[in-house]
Amino acid sequence: MPIDNIVLLLIVLLGFIALLILVNLNVHRKAQTQKQQLNSYEQILNQVGAYIYVKDINCRYVYGNQLTLDYFGINQEQLNGSTDNQYFPEVVADILLENDRKVLALQQKMSDDIMVDNNGHHNVYHEVKQPLFDKKGKLIGLIGVSTDITEEFHLRSKLEQLANSDPLTNLYNRRSFNAFSEHEFSRAMRYFGSLSLMIIDIDLFKNVNDTYGHLVGDEVIKRVAAVCDEHIREADILARIGGEEFAILLPDTDIDSAFKLAERLRLAQQIGTHSTMLNDEALPGITISIGVASIQLKDRSFADMFARADKALYSSKHVGRNSVNVA
Numbered sequence: 001m002p003i004d005n006i007v008l009l010l011i012v013l014l015g016f017i018a019l020l021i022l023v024n025l026n027v028h029r030k031a032q033t034q035k036q037q038l039n040s041y042e043q044i045l046n047q048v049g050a051y052i053y054v055k056d057i058n059c060r061y062v063y064g065n066q067l068t069l070d071y072f073g074i075n076q077e078q079l080n081g082s083t084d085n086q087y088f089p090e091v092v093a094d095i096l097l098e099n100d101r102k103v104l105a106l107q108q109k110m111s112d113d114i115m116v117d118n119n120g121h122h123n124v125y126h127e128v129k130q131p132l133f134d135k136k137g138k139l140i141g142l143i144g145v146s147t148d149i150t151e152e153f154h155l156r157s158k159l160e161q162l163a164n165s166d167p168l169t170n171l172y173n174r175r176s177f178n179a180f181s182e183h184e185f186s187r188a189m190r191y192f193g194s195l196s197l198m199i200i201d202i203d204l205f206k207n208v209n210d211t212y213g214h215l216v217g218d219e220v221i222k223r224v225a226a227v228c229d230e231h232i233r234e235a236d237i238l239a240r241i242g243g244e245e246f247a248i249l250l251p252d253t254d255i256d257s258a259f260k261l262a263e264r265l266r267l268a269q270q271i272g273t274h275s276t277m278l279n280d281e282a283l284p285g286i287t288i289s290i291g292v293a294s295i296q297l298k299d300r301s302f303a304d305m306f307a308r309a310d311k312a313l314y315s316s317k318h319v320g321r322n323s324v325n326v327a
Ligand SMILES: Nc1nc2c(ncn2[C@@H]2O[C@H](COP(=O)(O)OP(=O)(O)OP(=O)(O)O)[C@@H](O)[C@H]2O)c(=O)[nH]1
Pocket: 168, 201, 202, 203, 204, 205, 206, 207, 209, 213, 214, 215, 216, 217, 218, 221, 242, 243, 244, 317, 321
């Protein structure tokens, strides 16, 4: 072979080798960049203040960010292939599994608040789960994000309680009484059940305030509430619906039984008790007037029943107070 050809062949060969090295270098660099990117994604996921995890289509863990791993007290390898049964009490694990299955079956995002009692700790978590697909659109599992909402949950419950109760007596307020009443009214109408209502008003309460002052007046209101509370059943709903006005909703109670209870309450309120709030000073005696009504087939809403009880209360006041009337 002429020398020129050999040189040419060598040059081509060297060029080819250089090209190979270049391609290889590029592939390596690309892989490195991808790895670096993945690492930084993982770092980001580890810094998010939420539990982030991925499960396969059999609801087994395949990934958990650092917070998840710390919560379970394991490492990534130990997490792989495990299920919630290993980390949560059975009741909680069952709920989590049910939610996983829903997400996979419906291929839809869902969220839920989960209460977890673990080793004496009561926590509430808000979890959002959504199906995970590969590039071809095939379902491969799910991704979940859980956040600890224990504080918000307690705050929300407290606010709800405040919105629904009367601060002086701790009884239900008018708003929640109405909600309960509408519900019980519909139930009684649907099942032809009995339902009664009494409205209670303290007699000449203005005199109590004017004579003894508002503080004593408040104590009297609290005592009336306590006496009522002592006489009712668990299913009955007692509320303070106005300044010196109370209401009791009596499910499954006919008008005769309601009247008898009202009479017992009227007599009980006459017996003076002592308030610990006022260093055992005797509170002034009071009397109450009561209007009683029961559900009737012609009633269109709870308001009709309430109007009858109110009318009966008016009659009780009209006949000289300290009495019970039915309408
Ligand atoms: N201490 C106190 N008084 C209240 C409260 N809410 C309303 N009242 C008072 O309750 C009194 C109600 O008076 P009235 O509506 O005239 O009725 P009454 O004096 O009870 O007379 P009758 O209902 O006709 O027997 C008013 O003086 C109100 O200021 C409260 O939360 N605390």
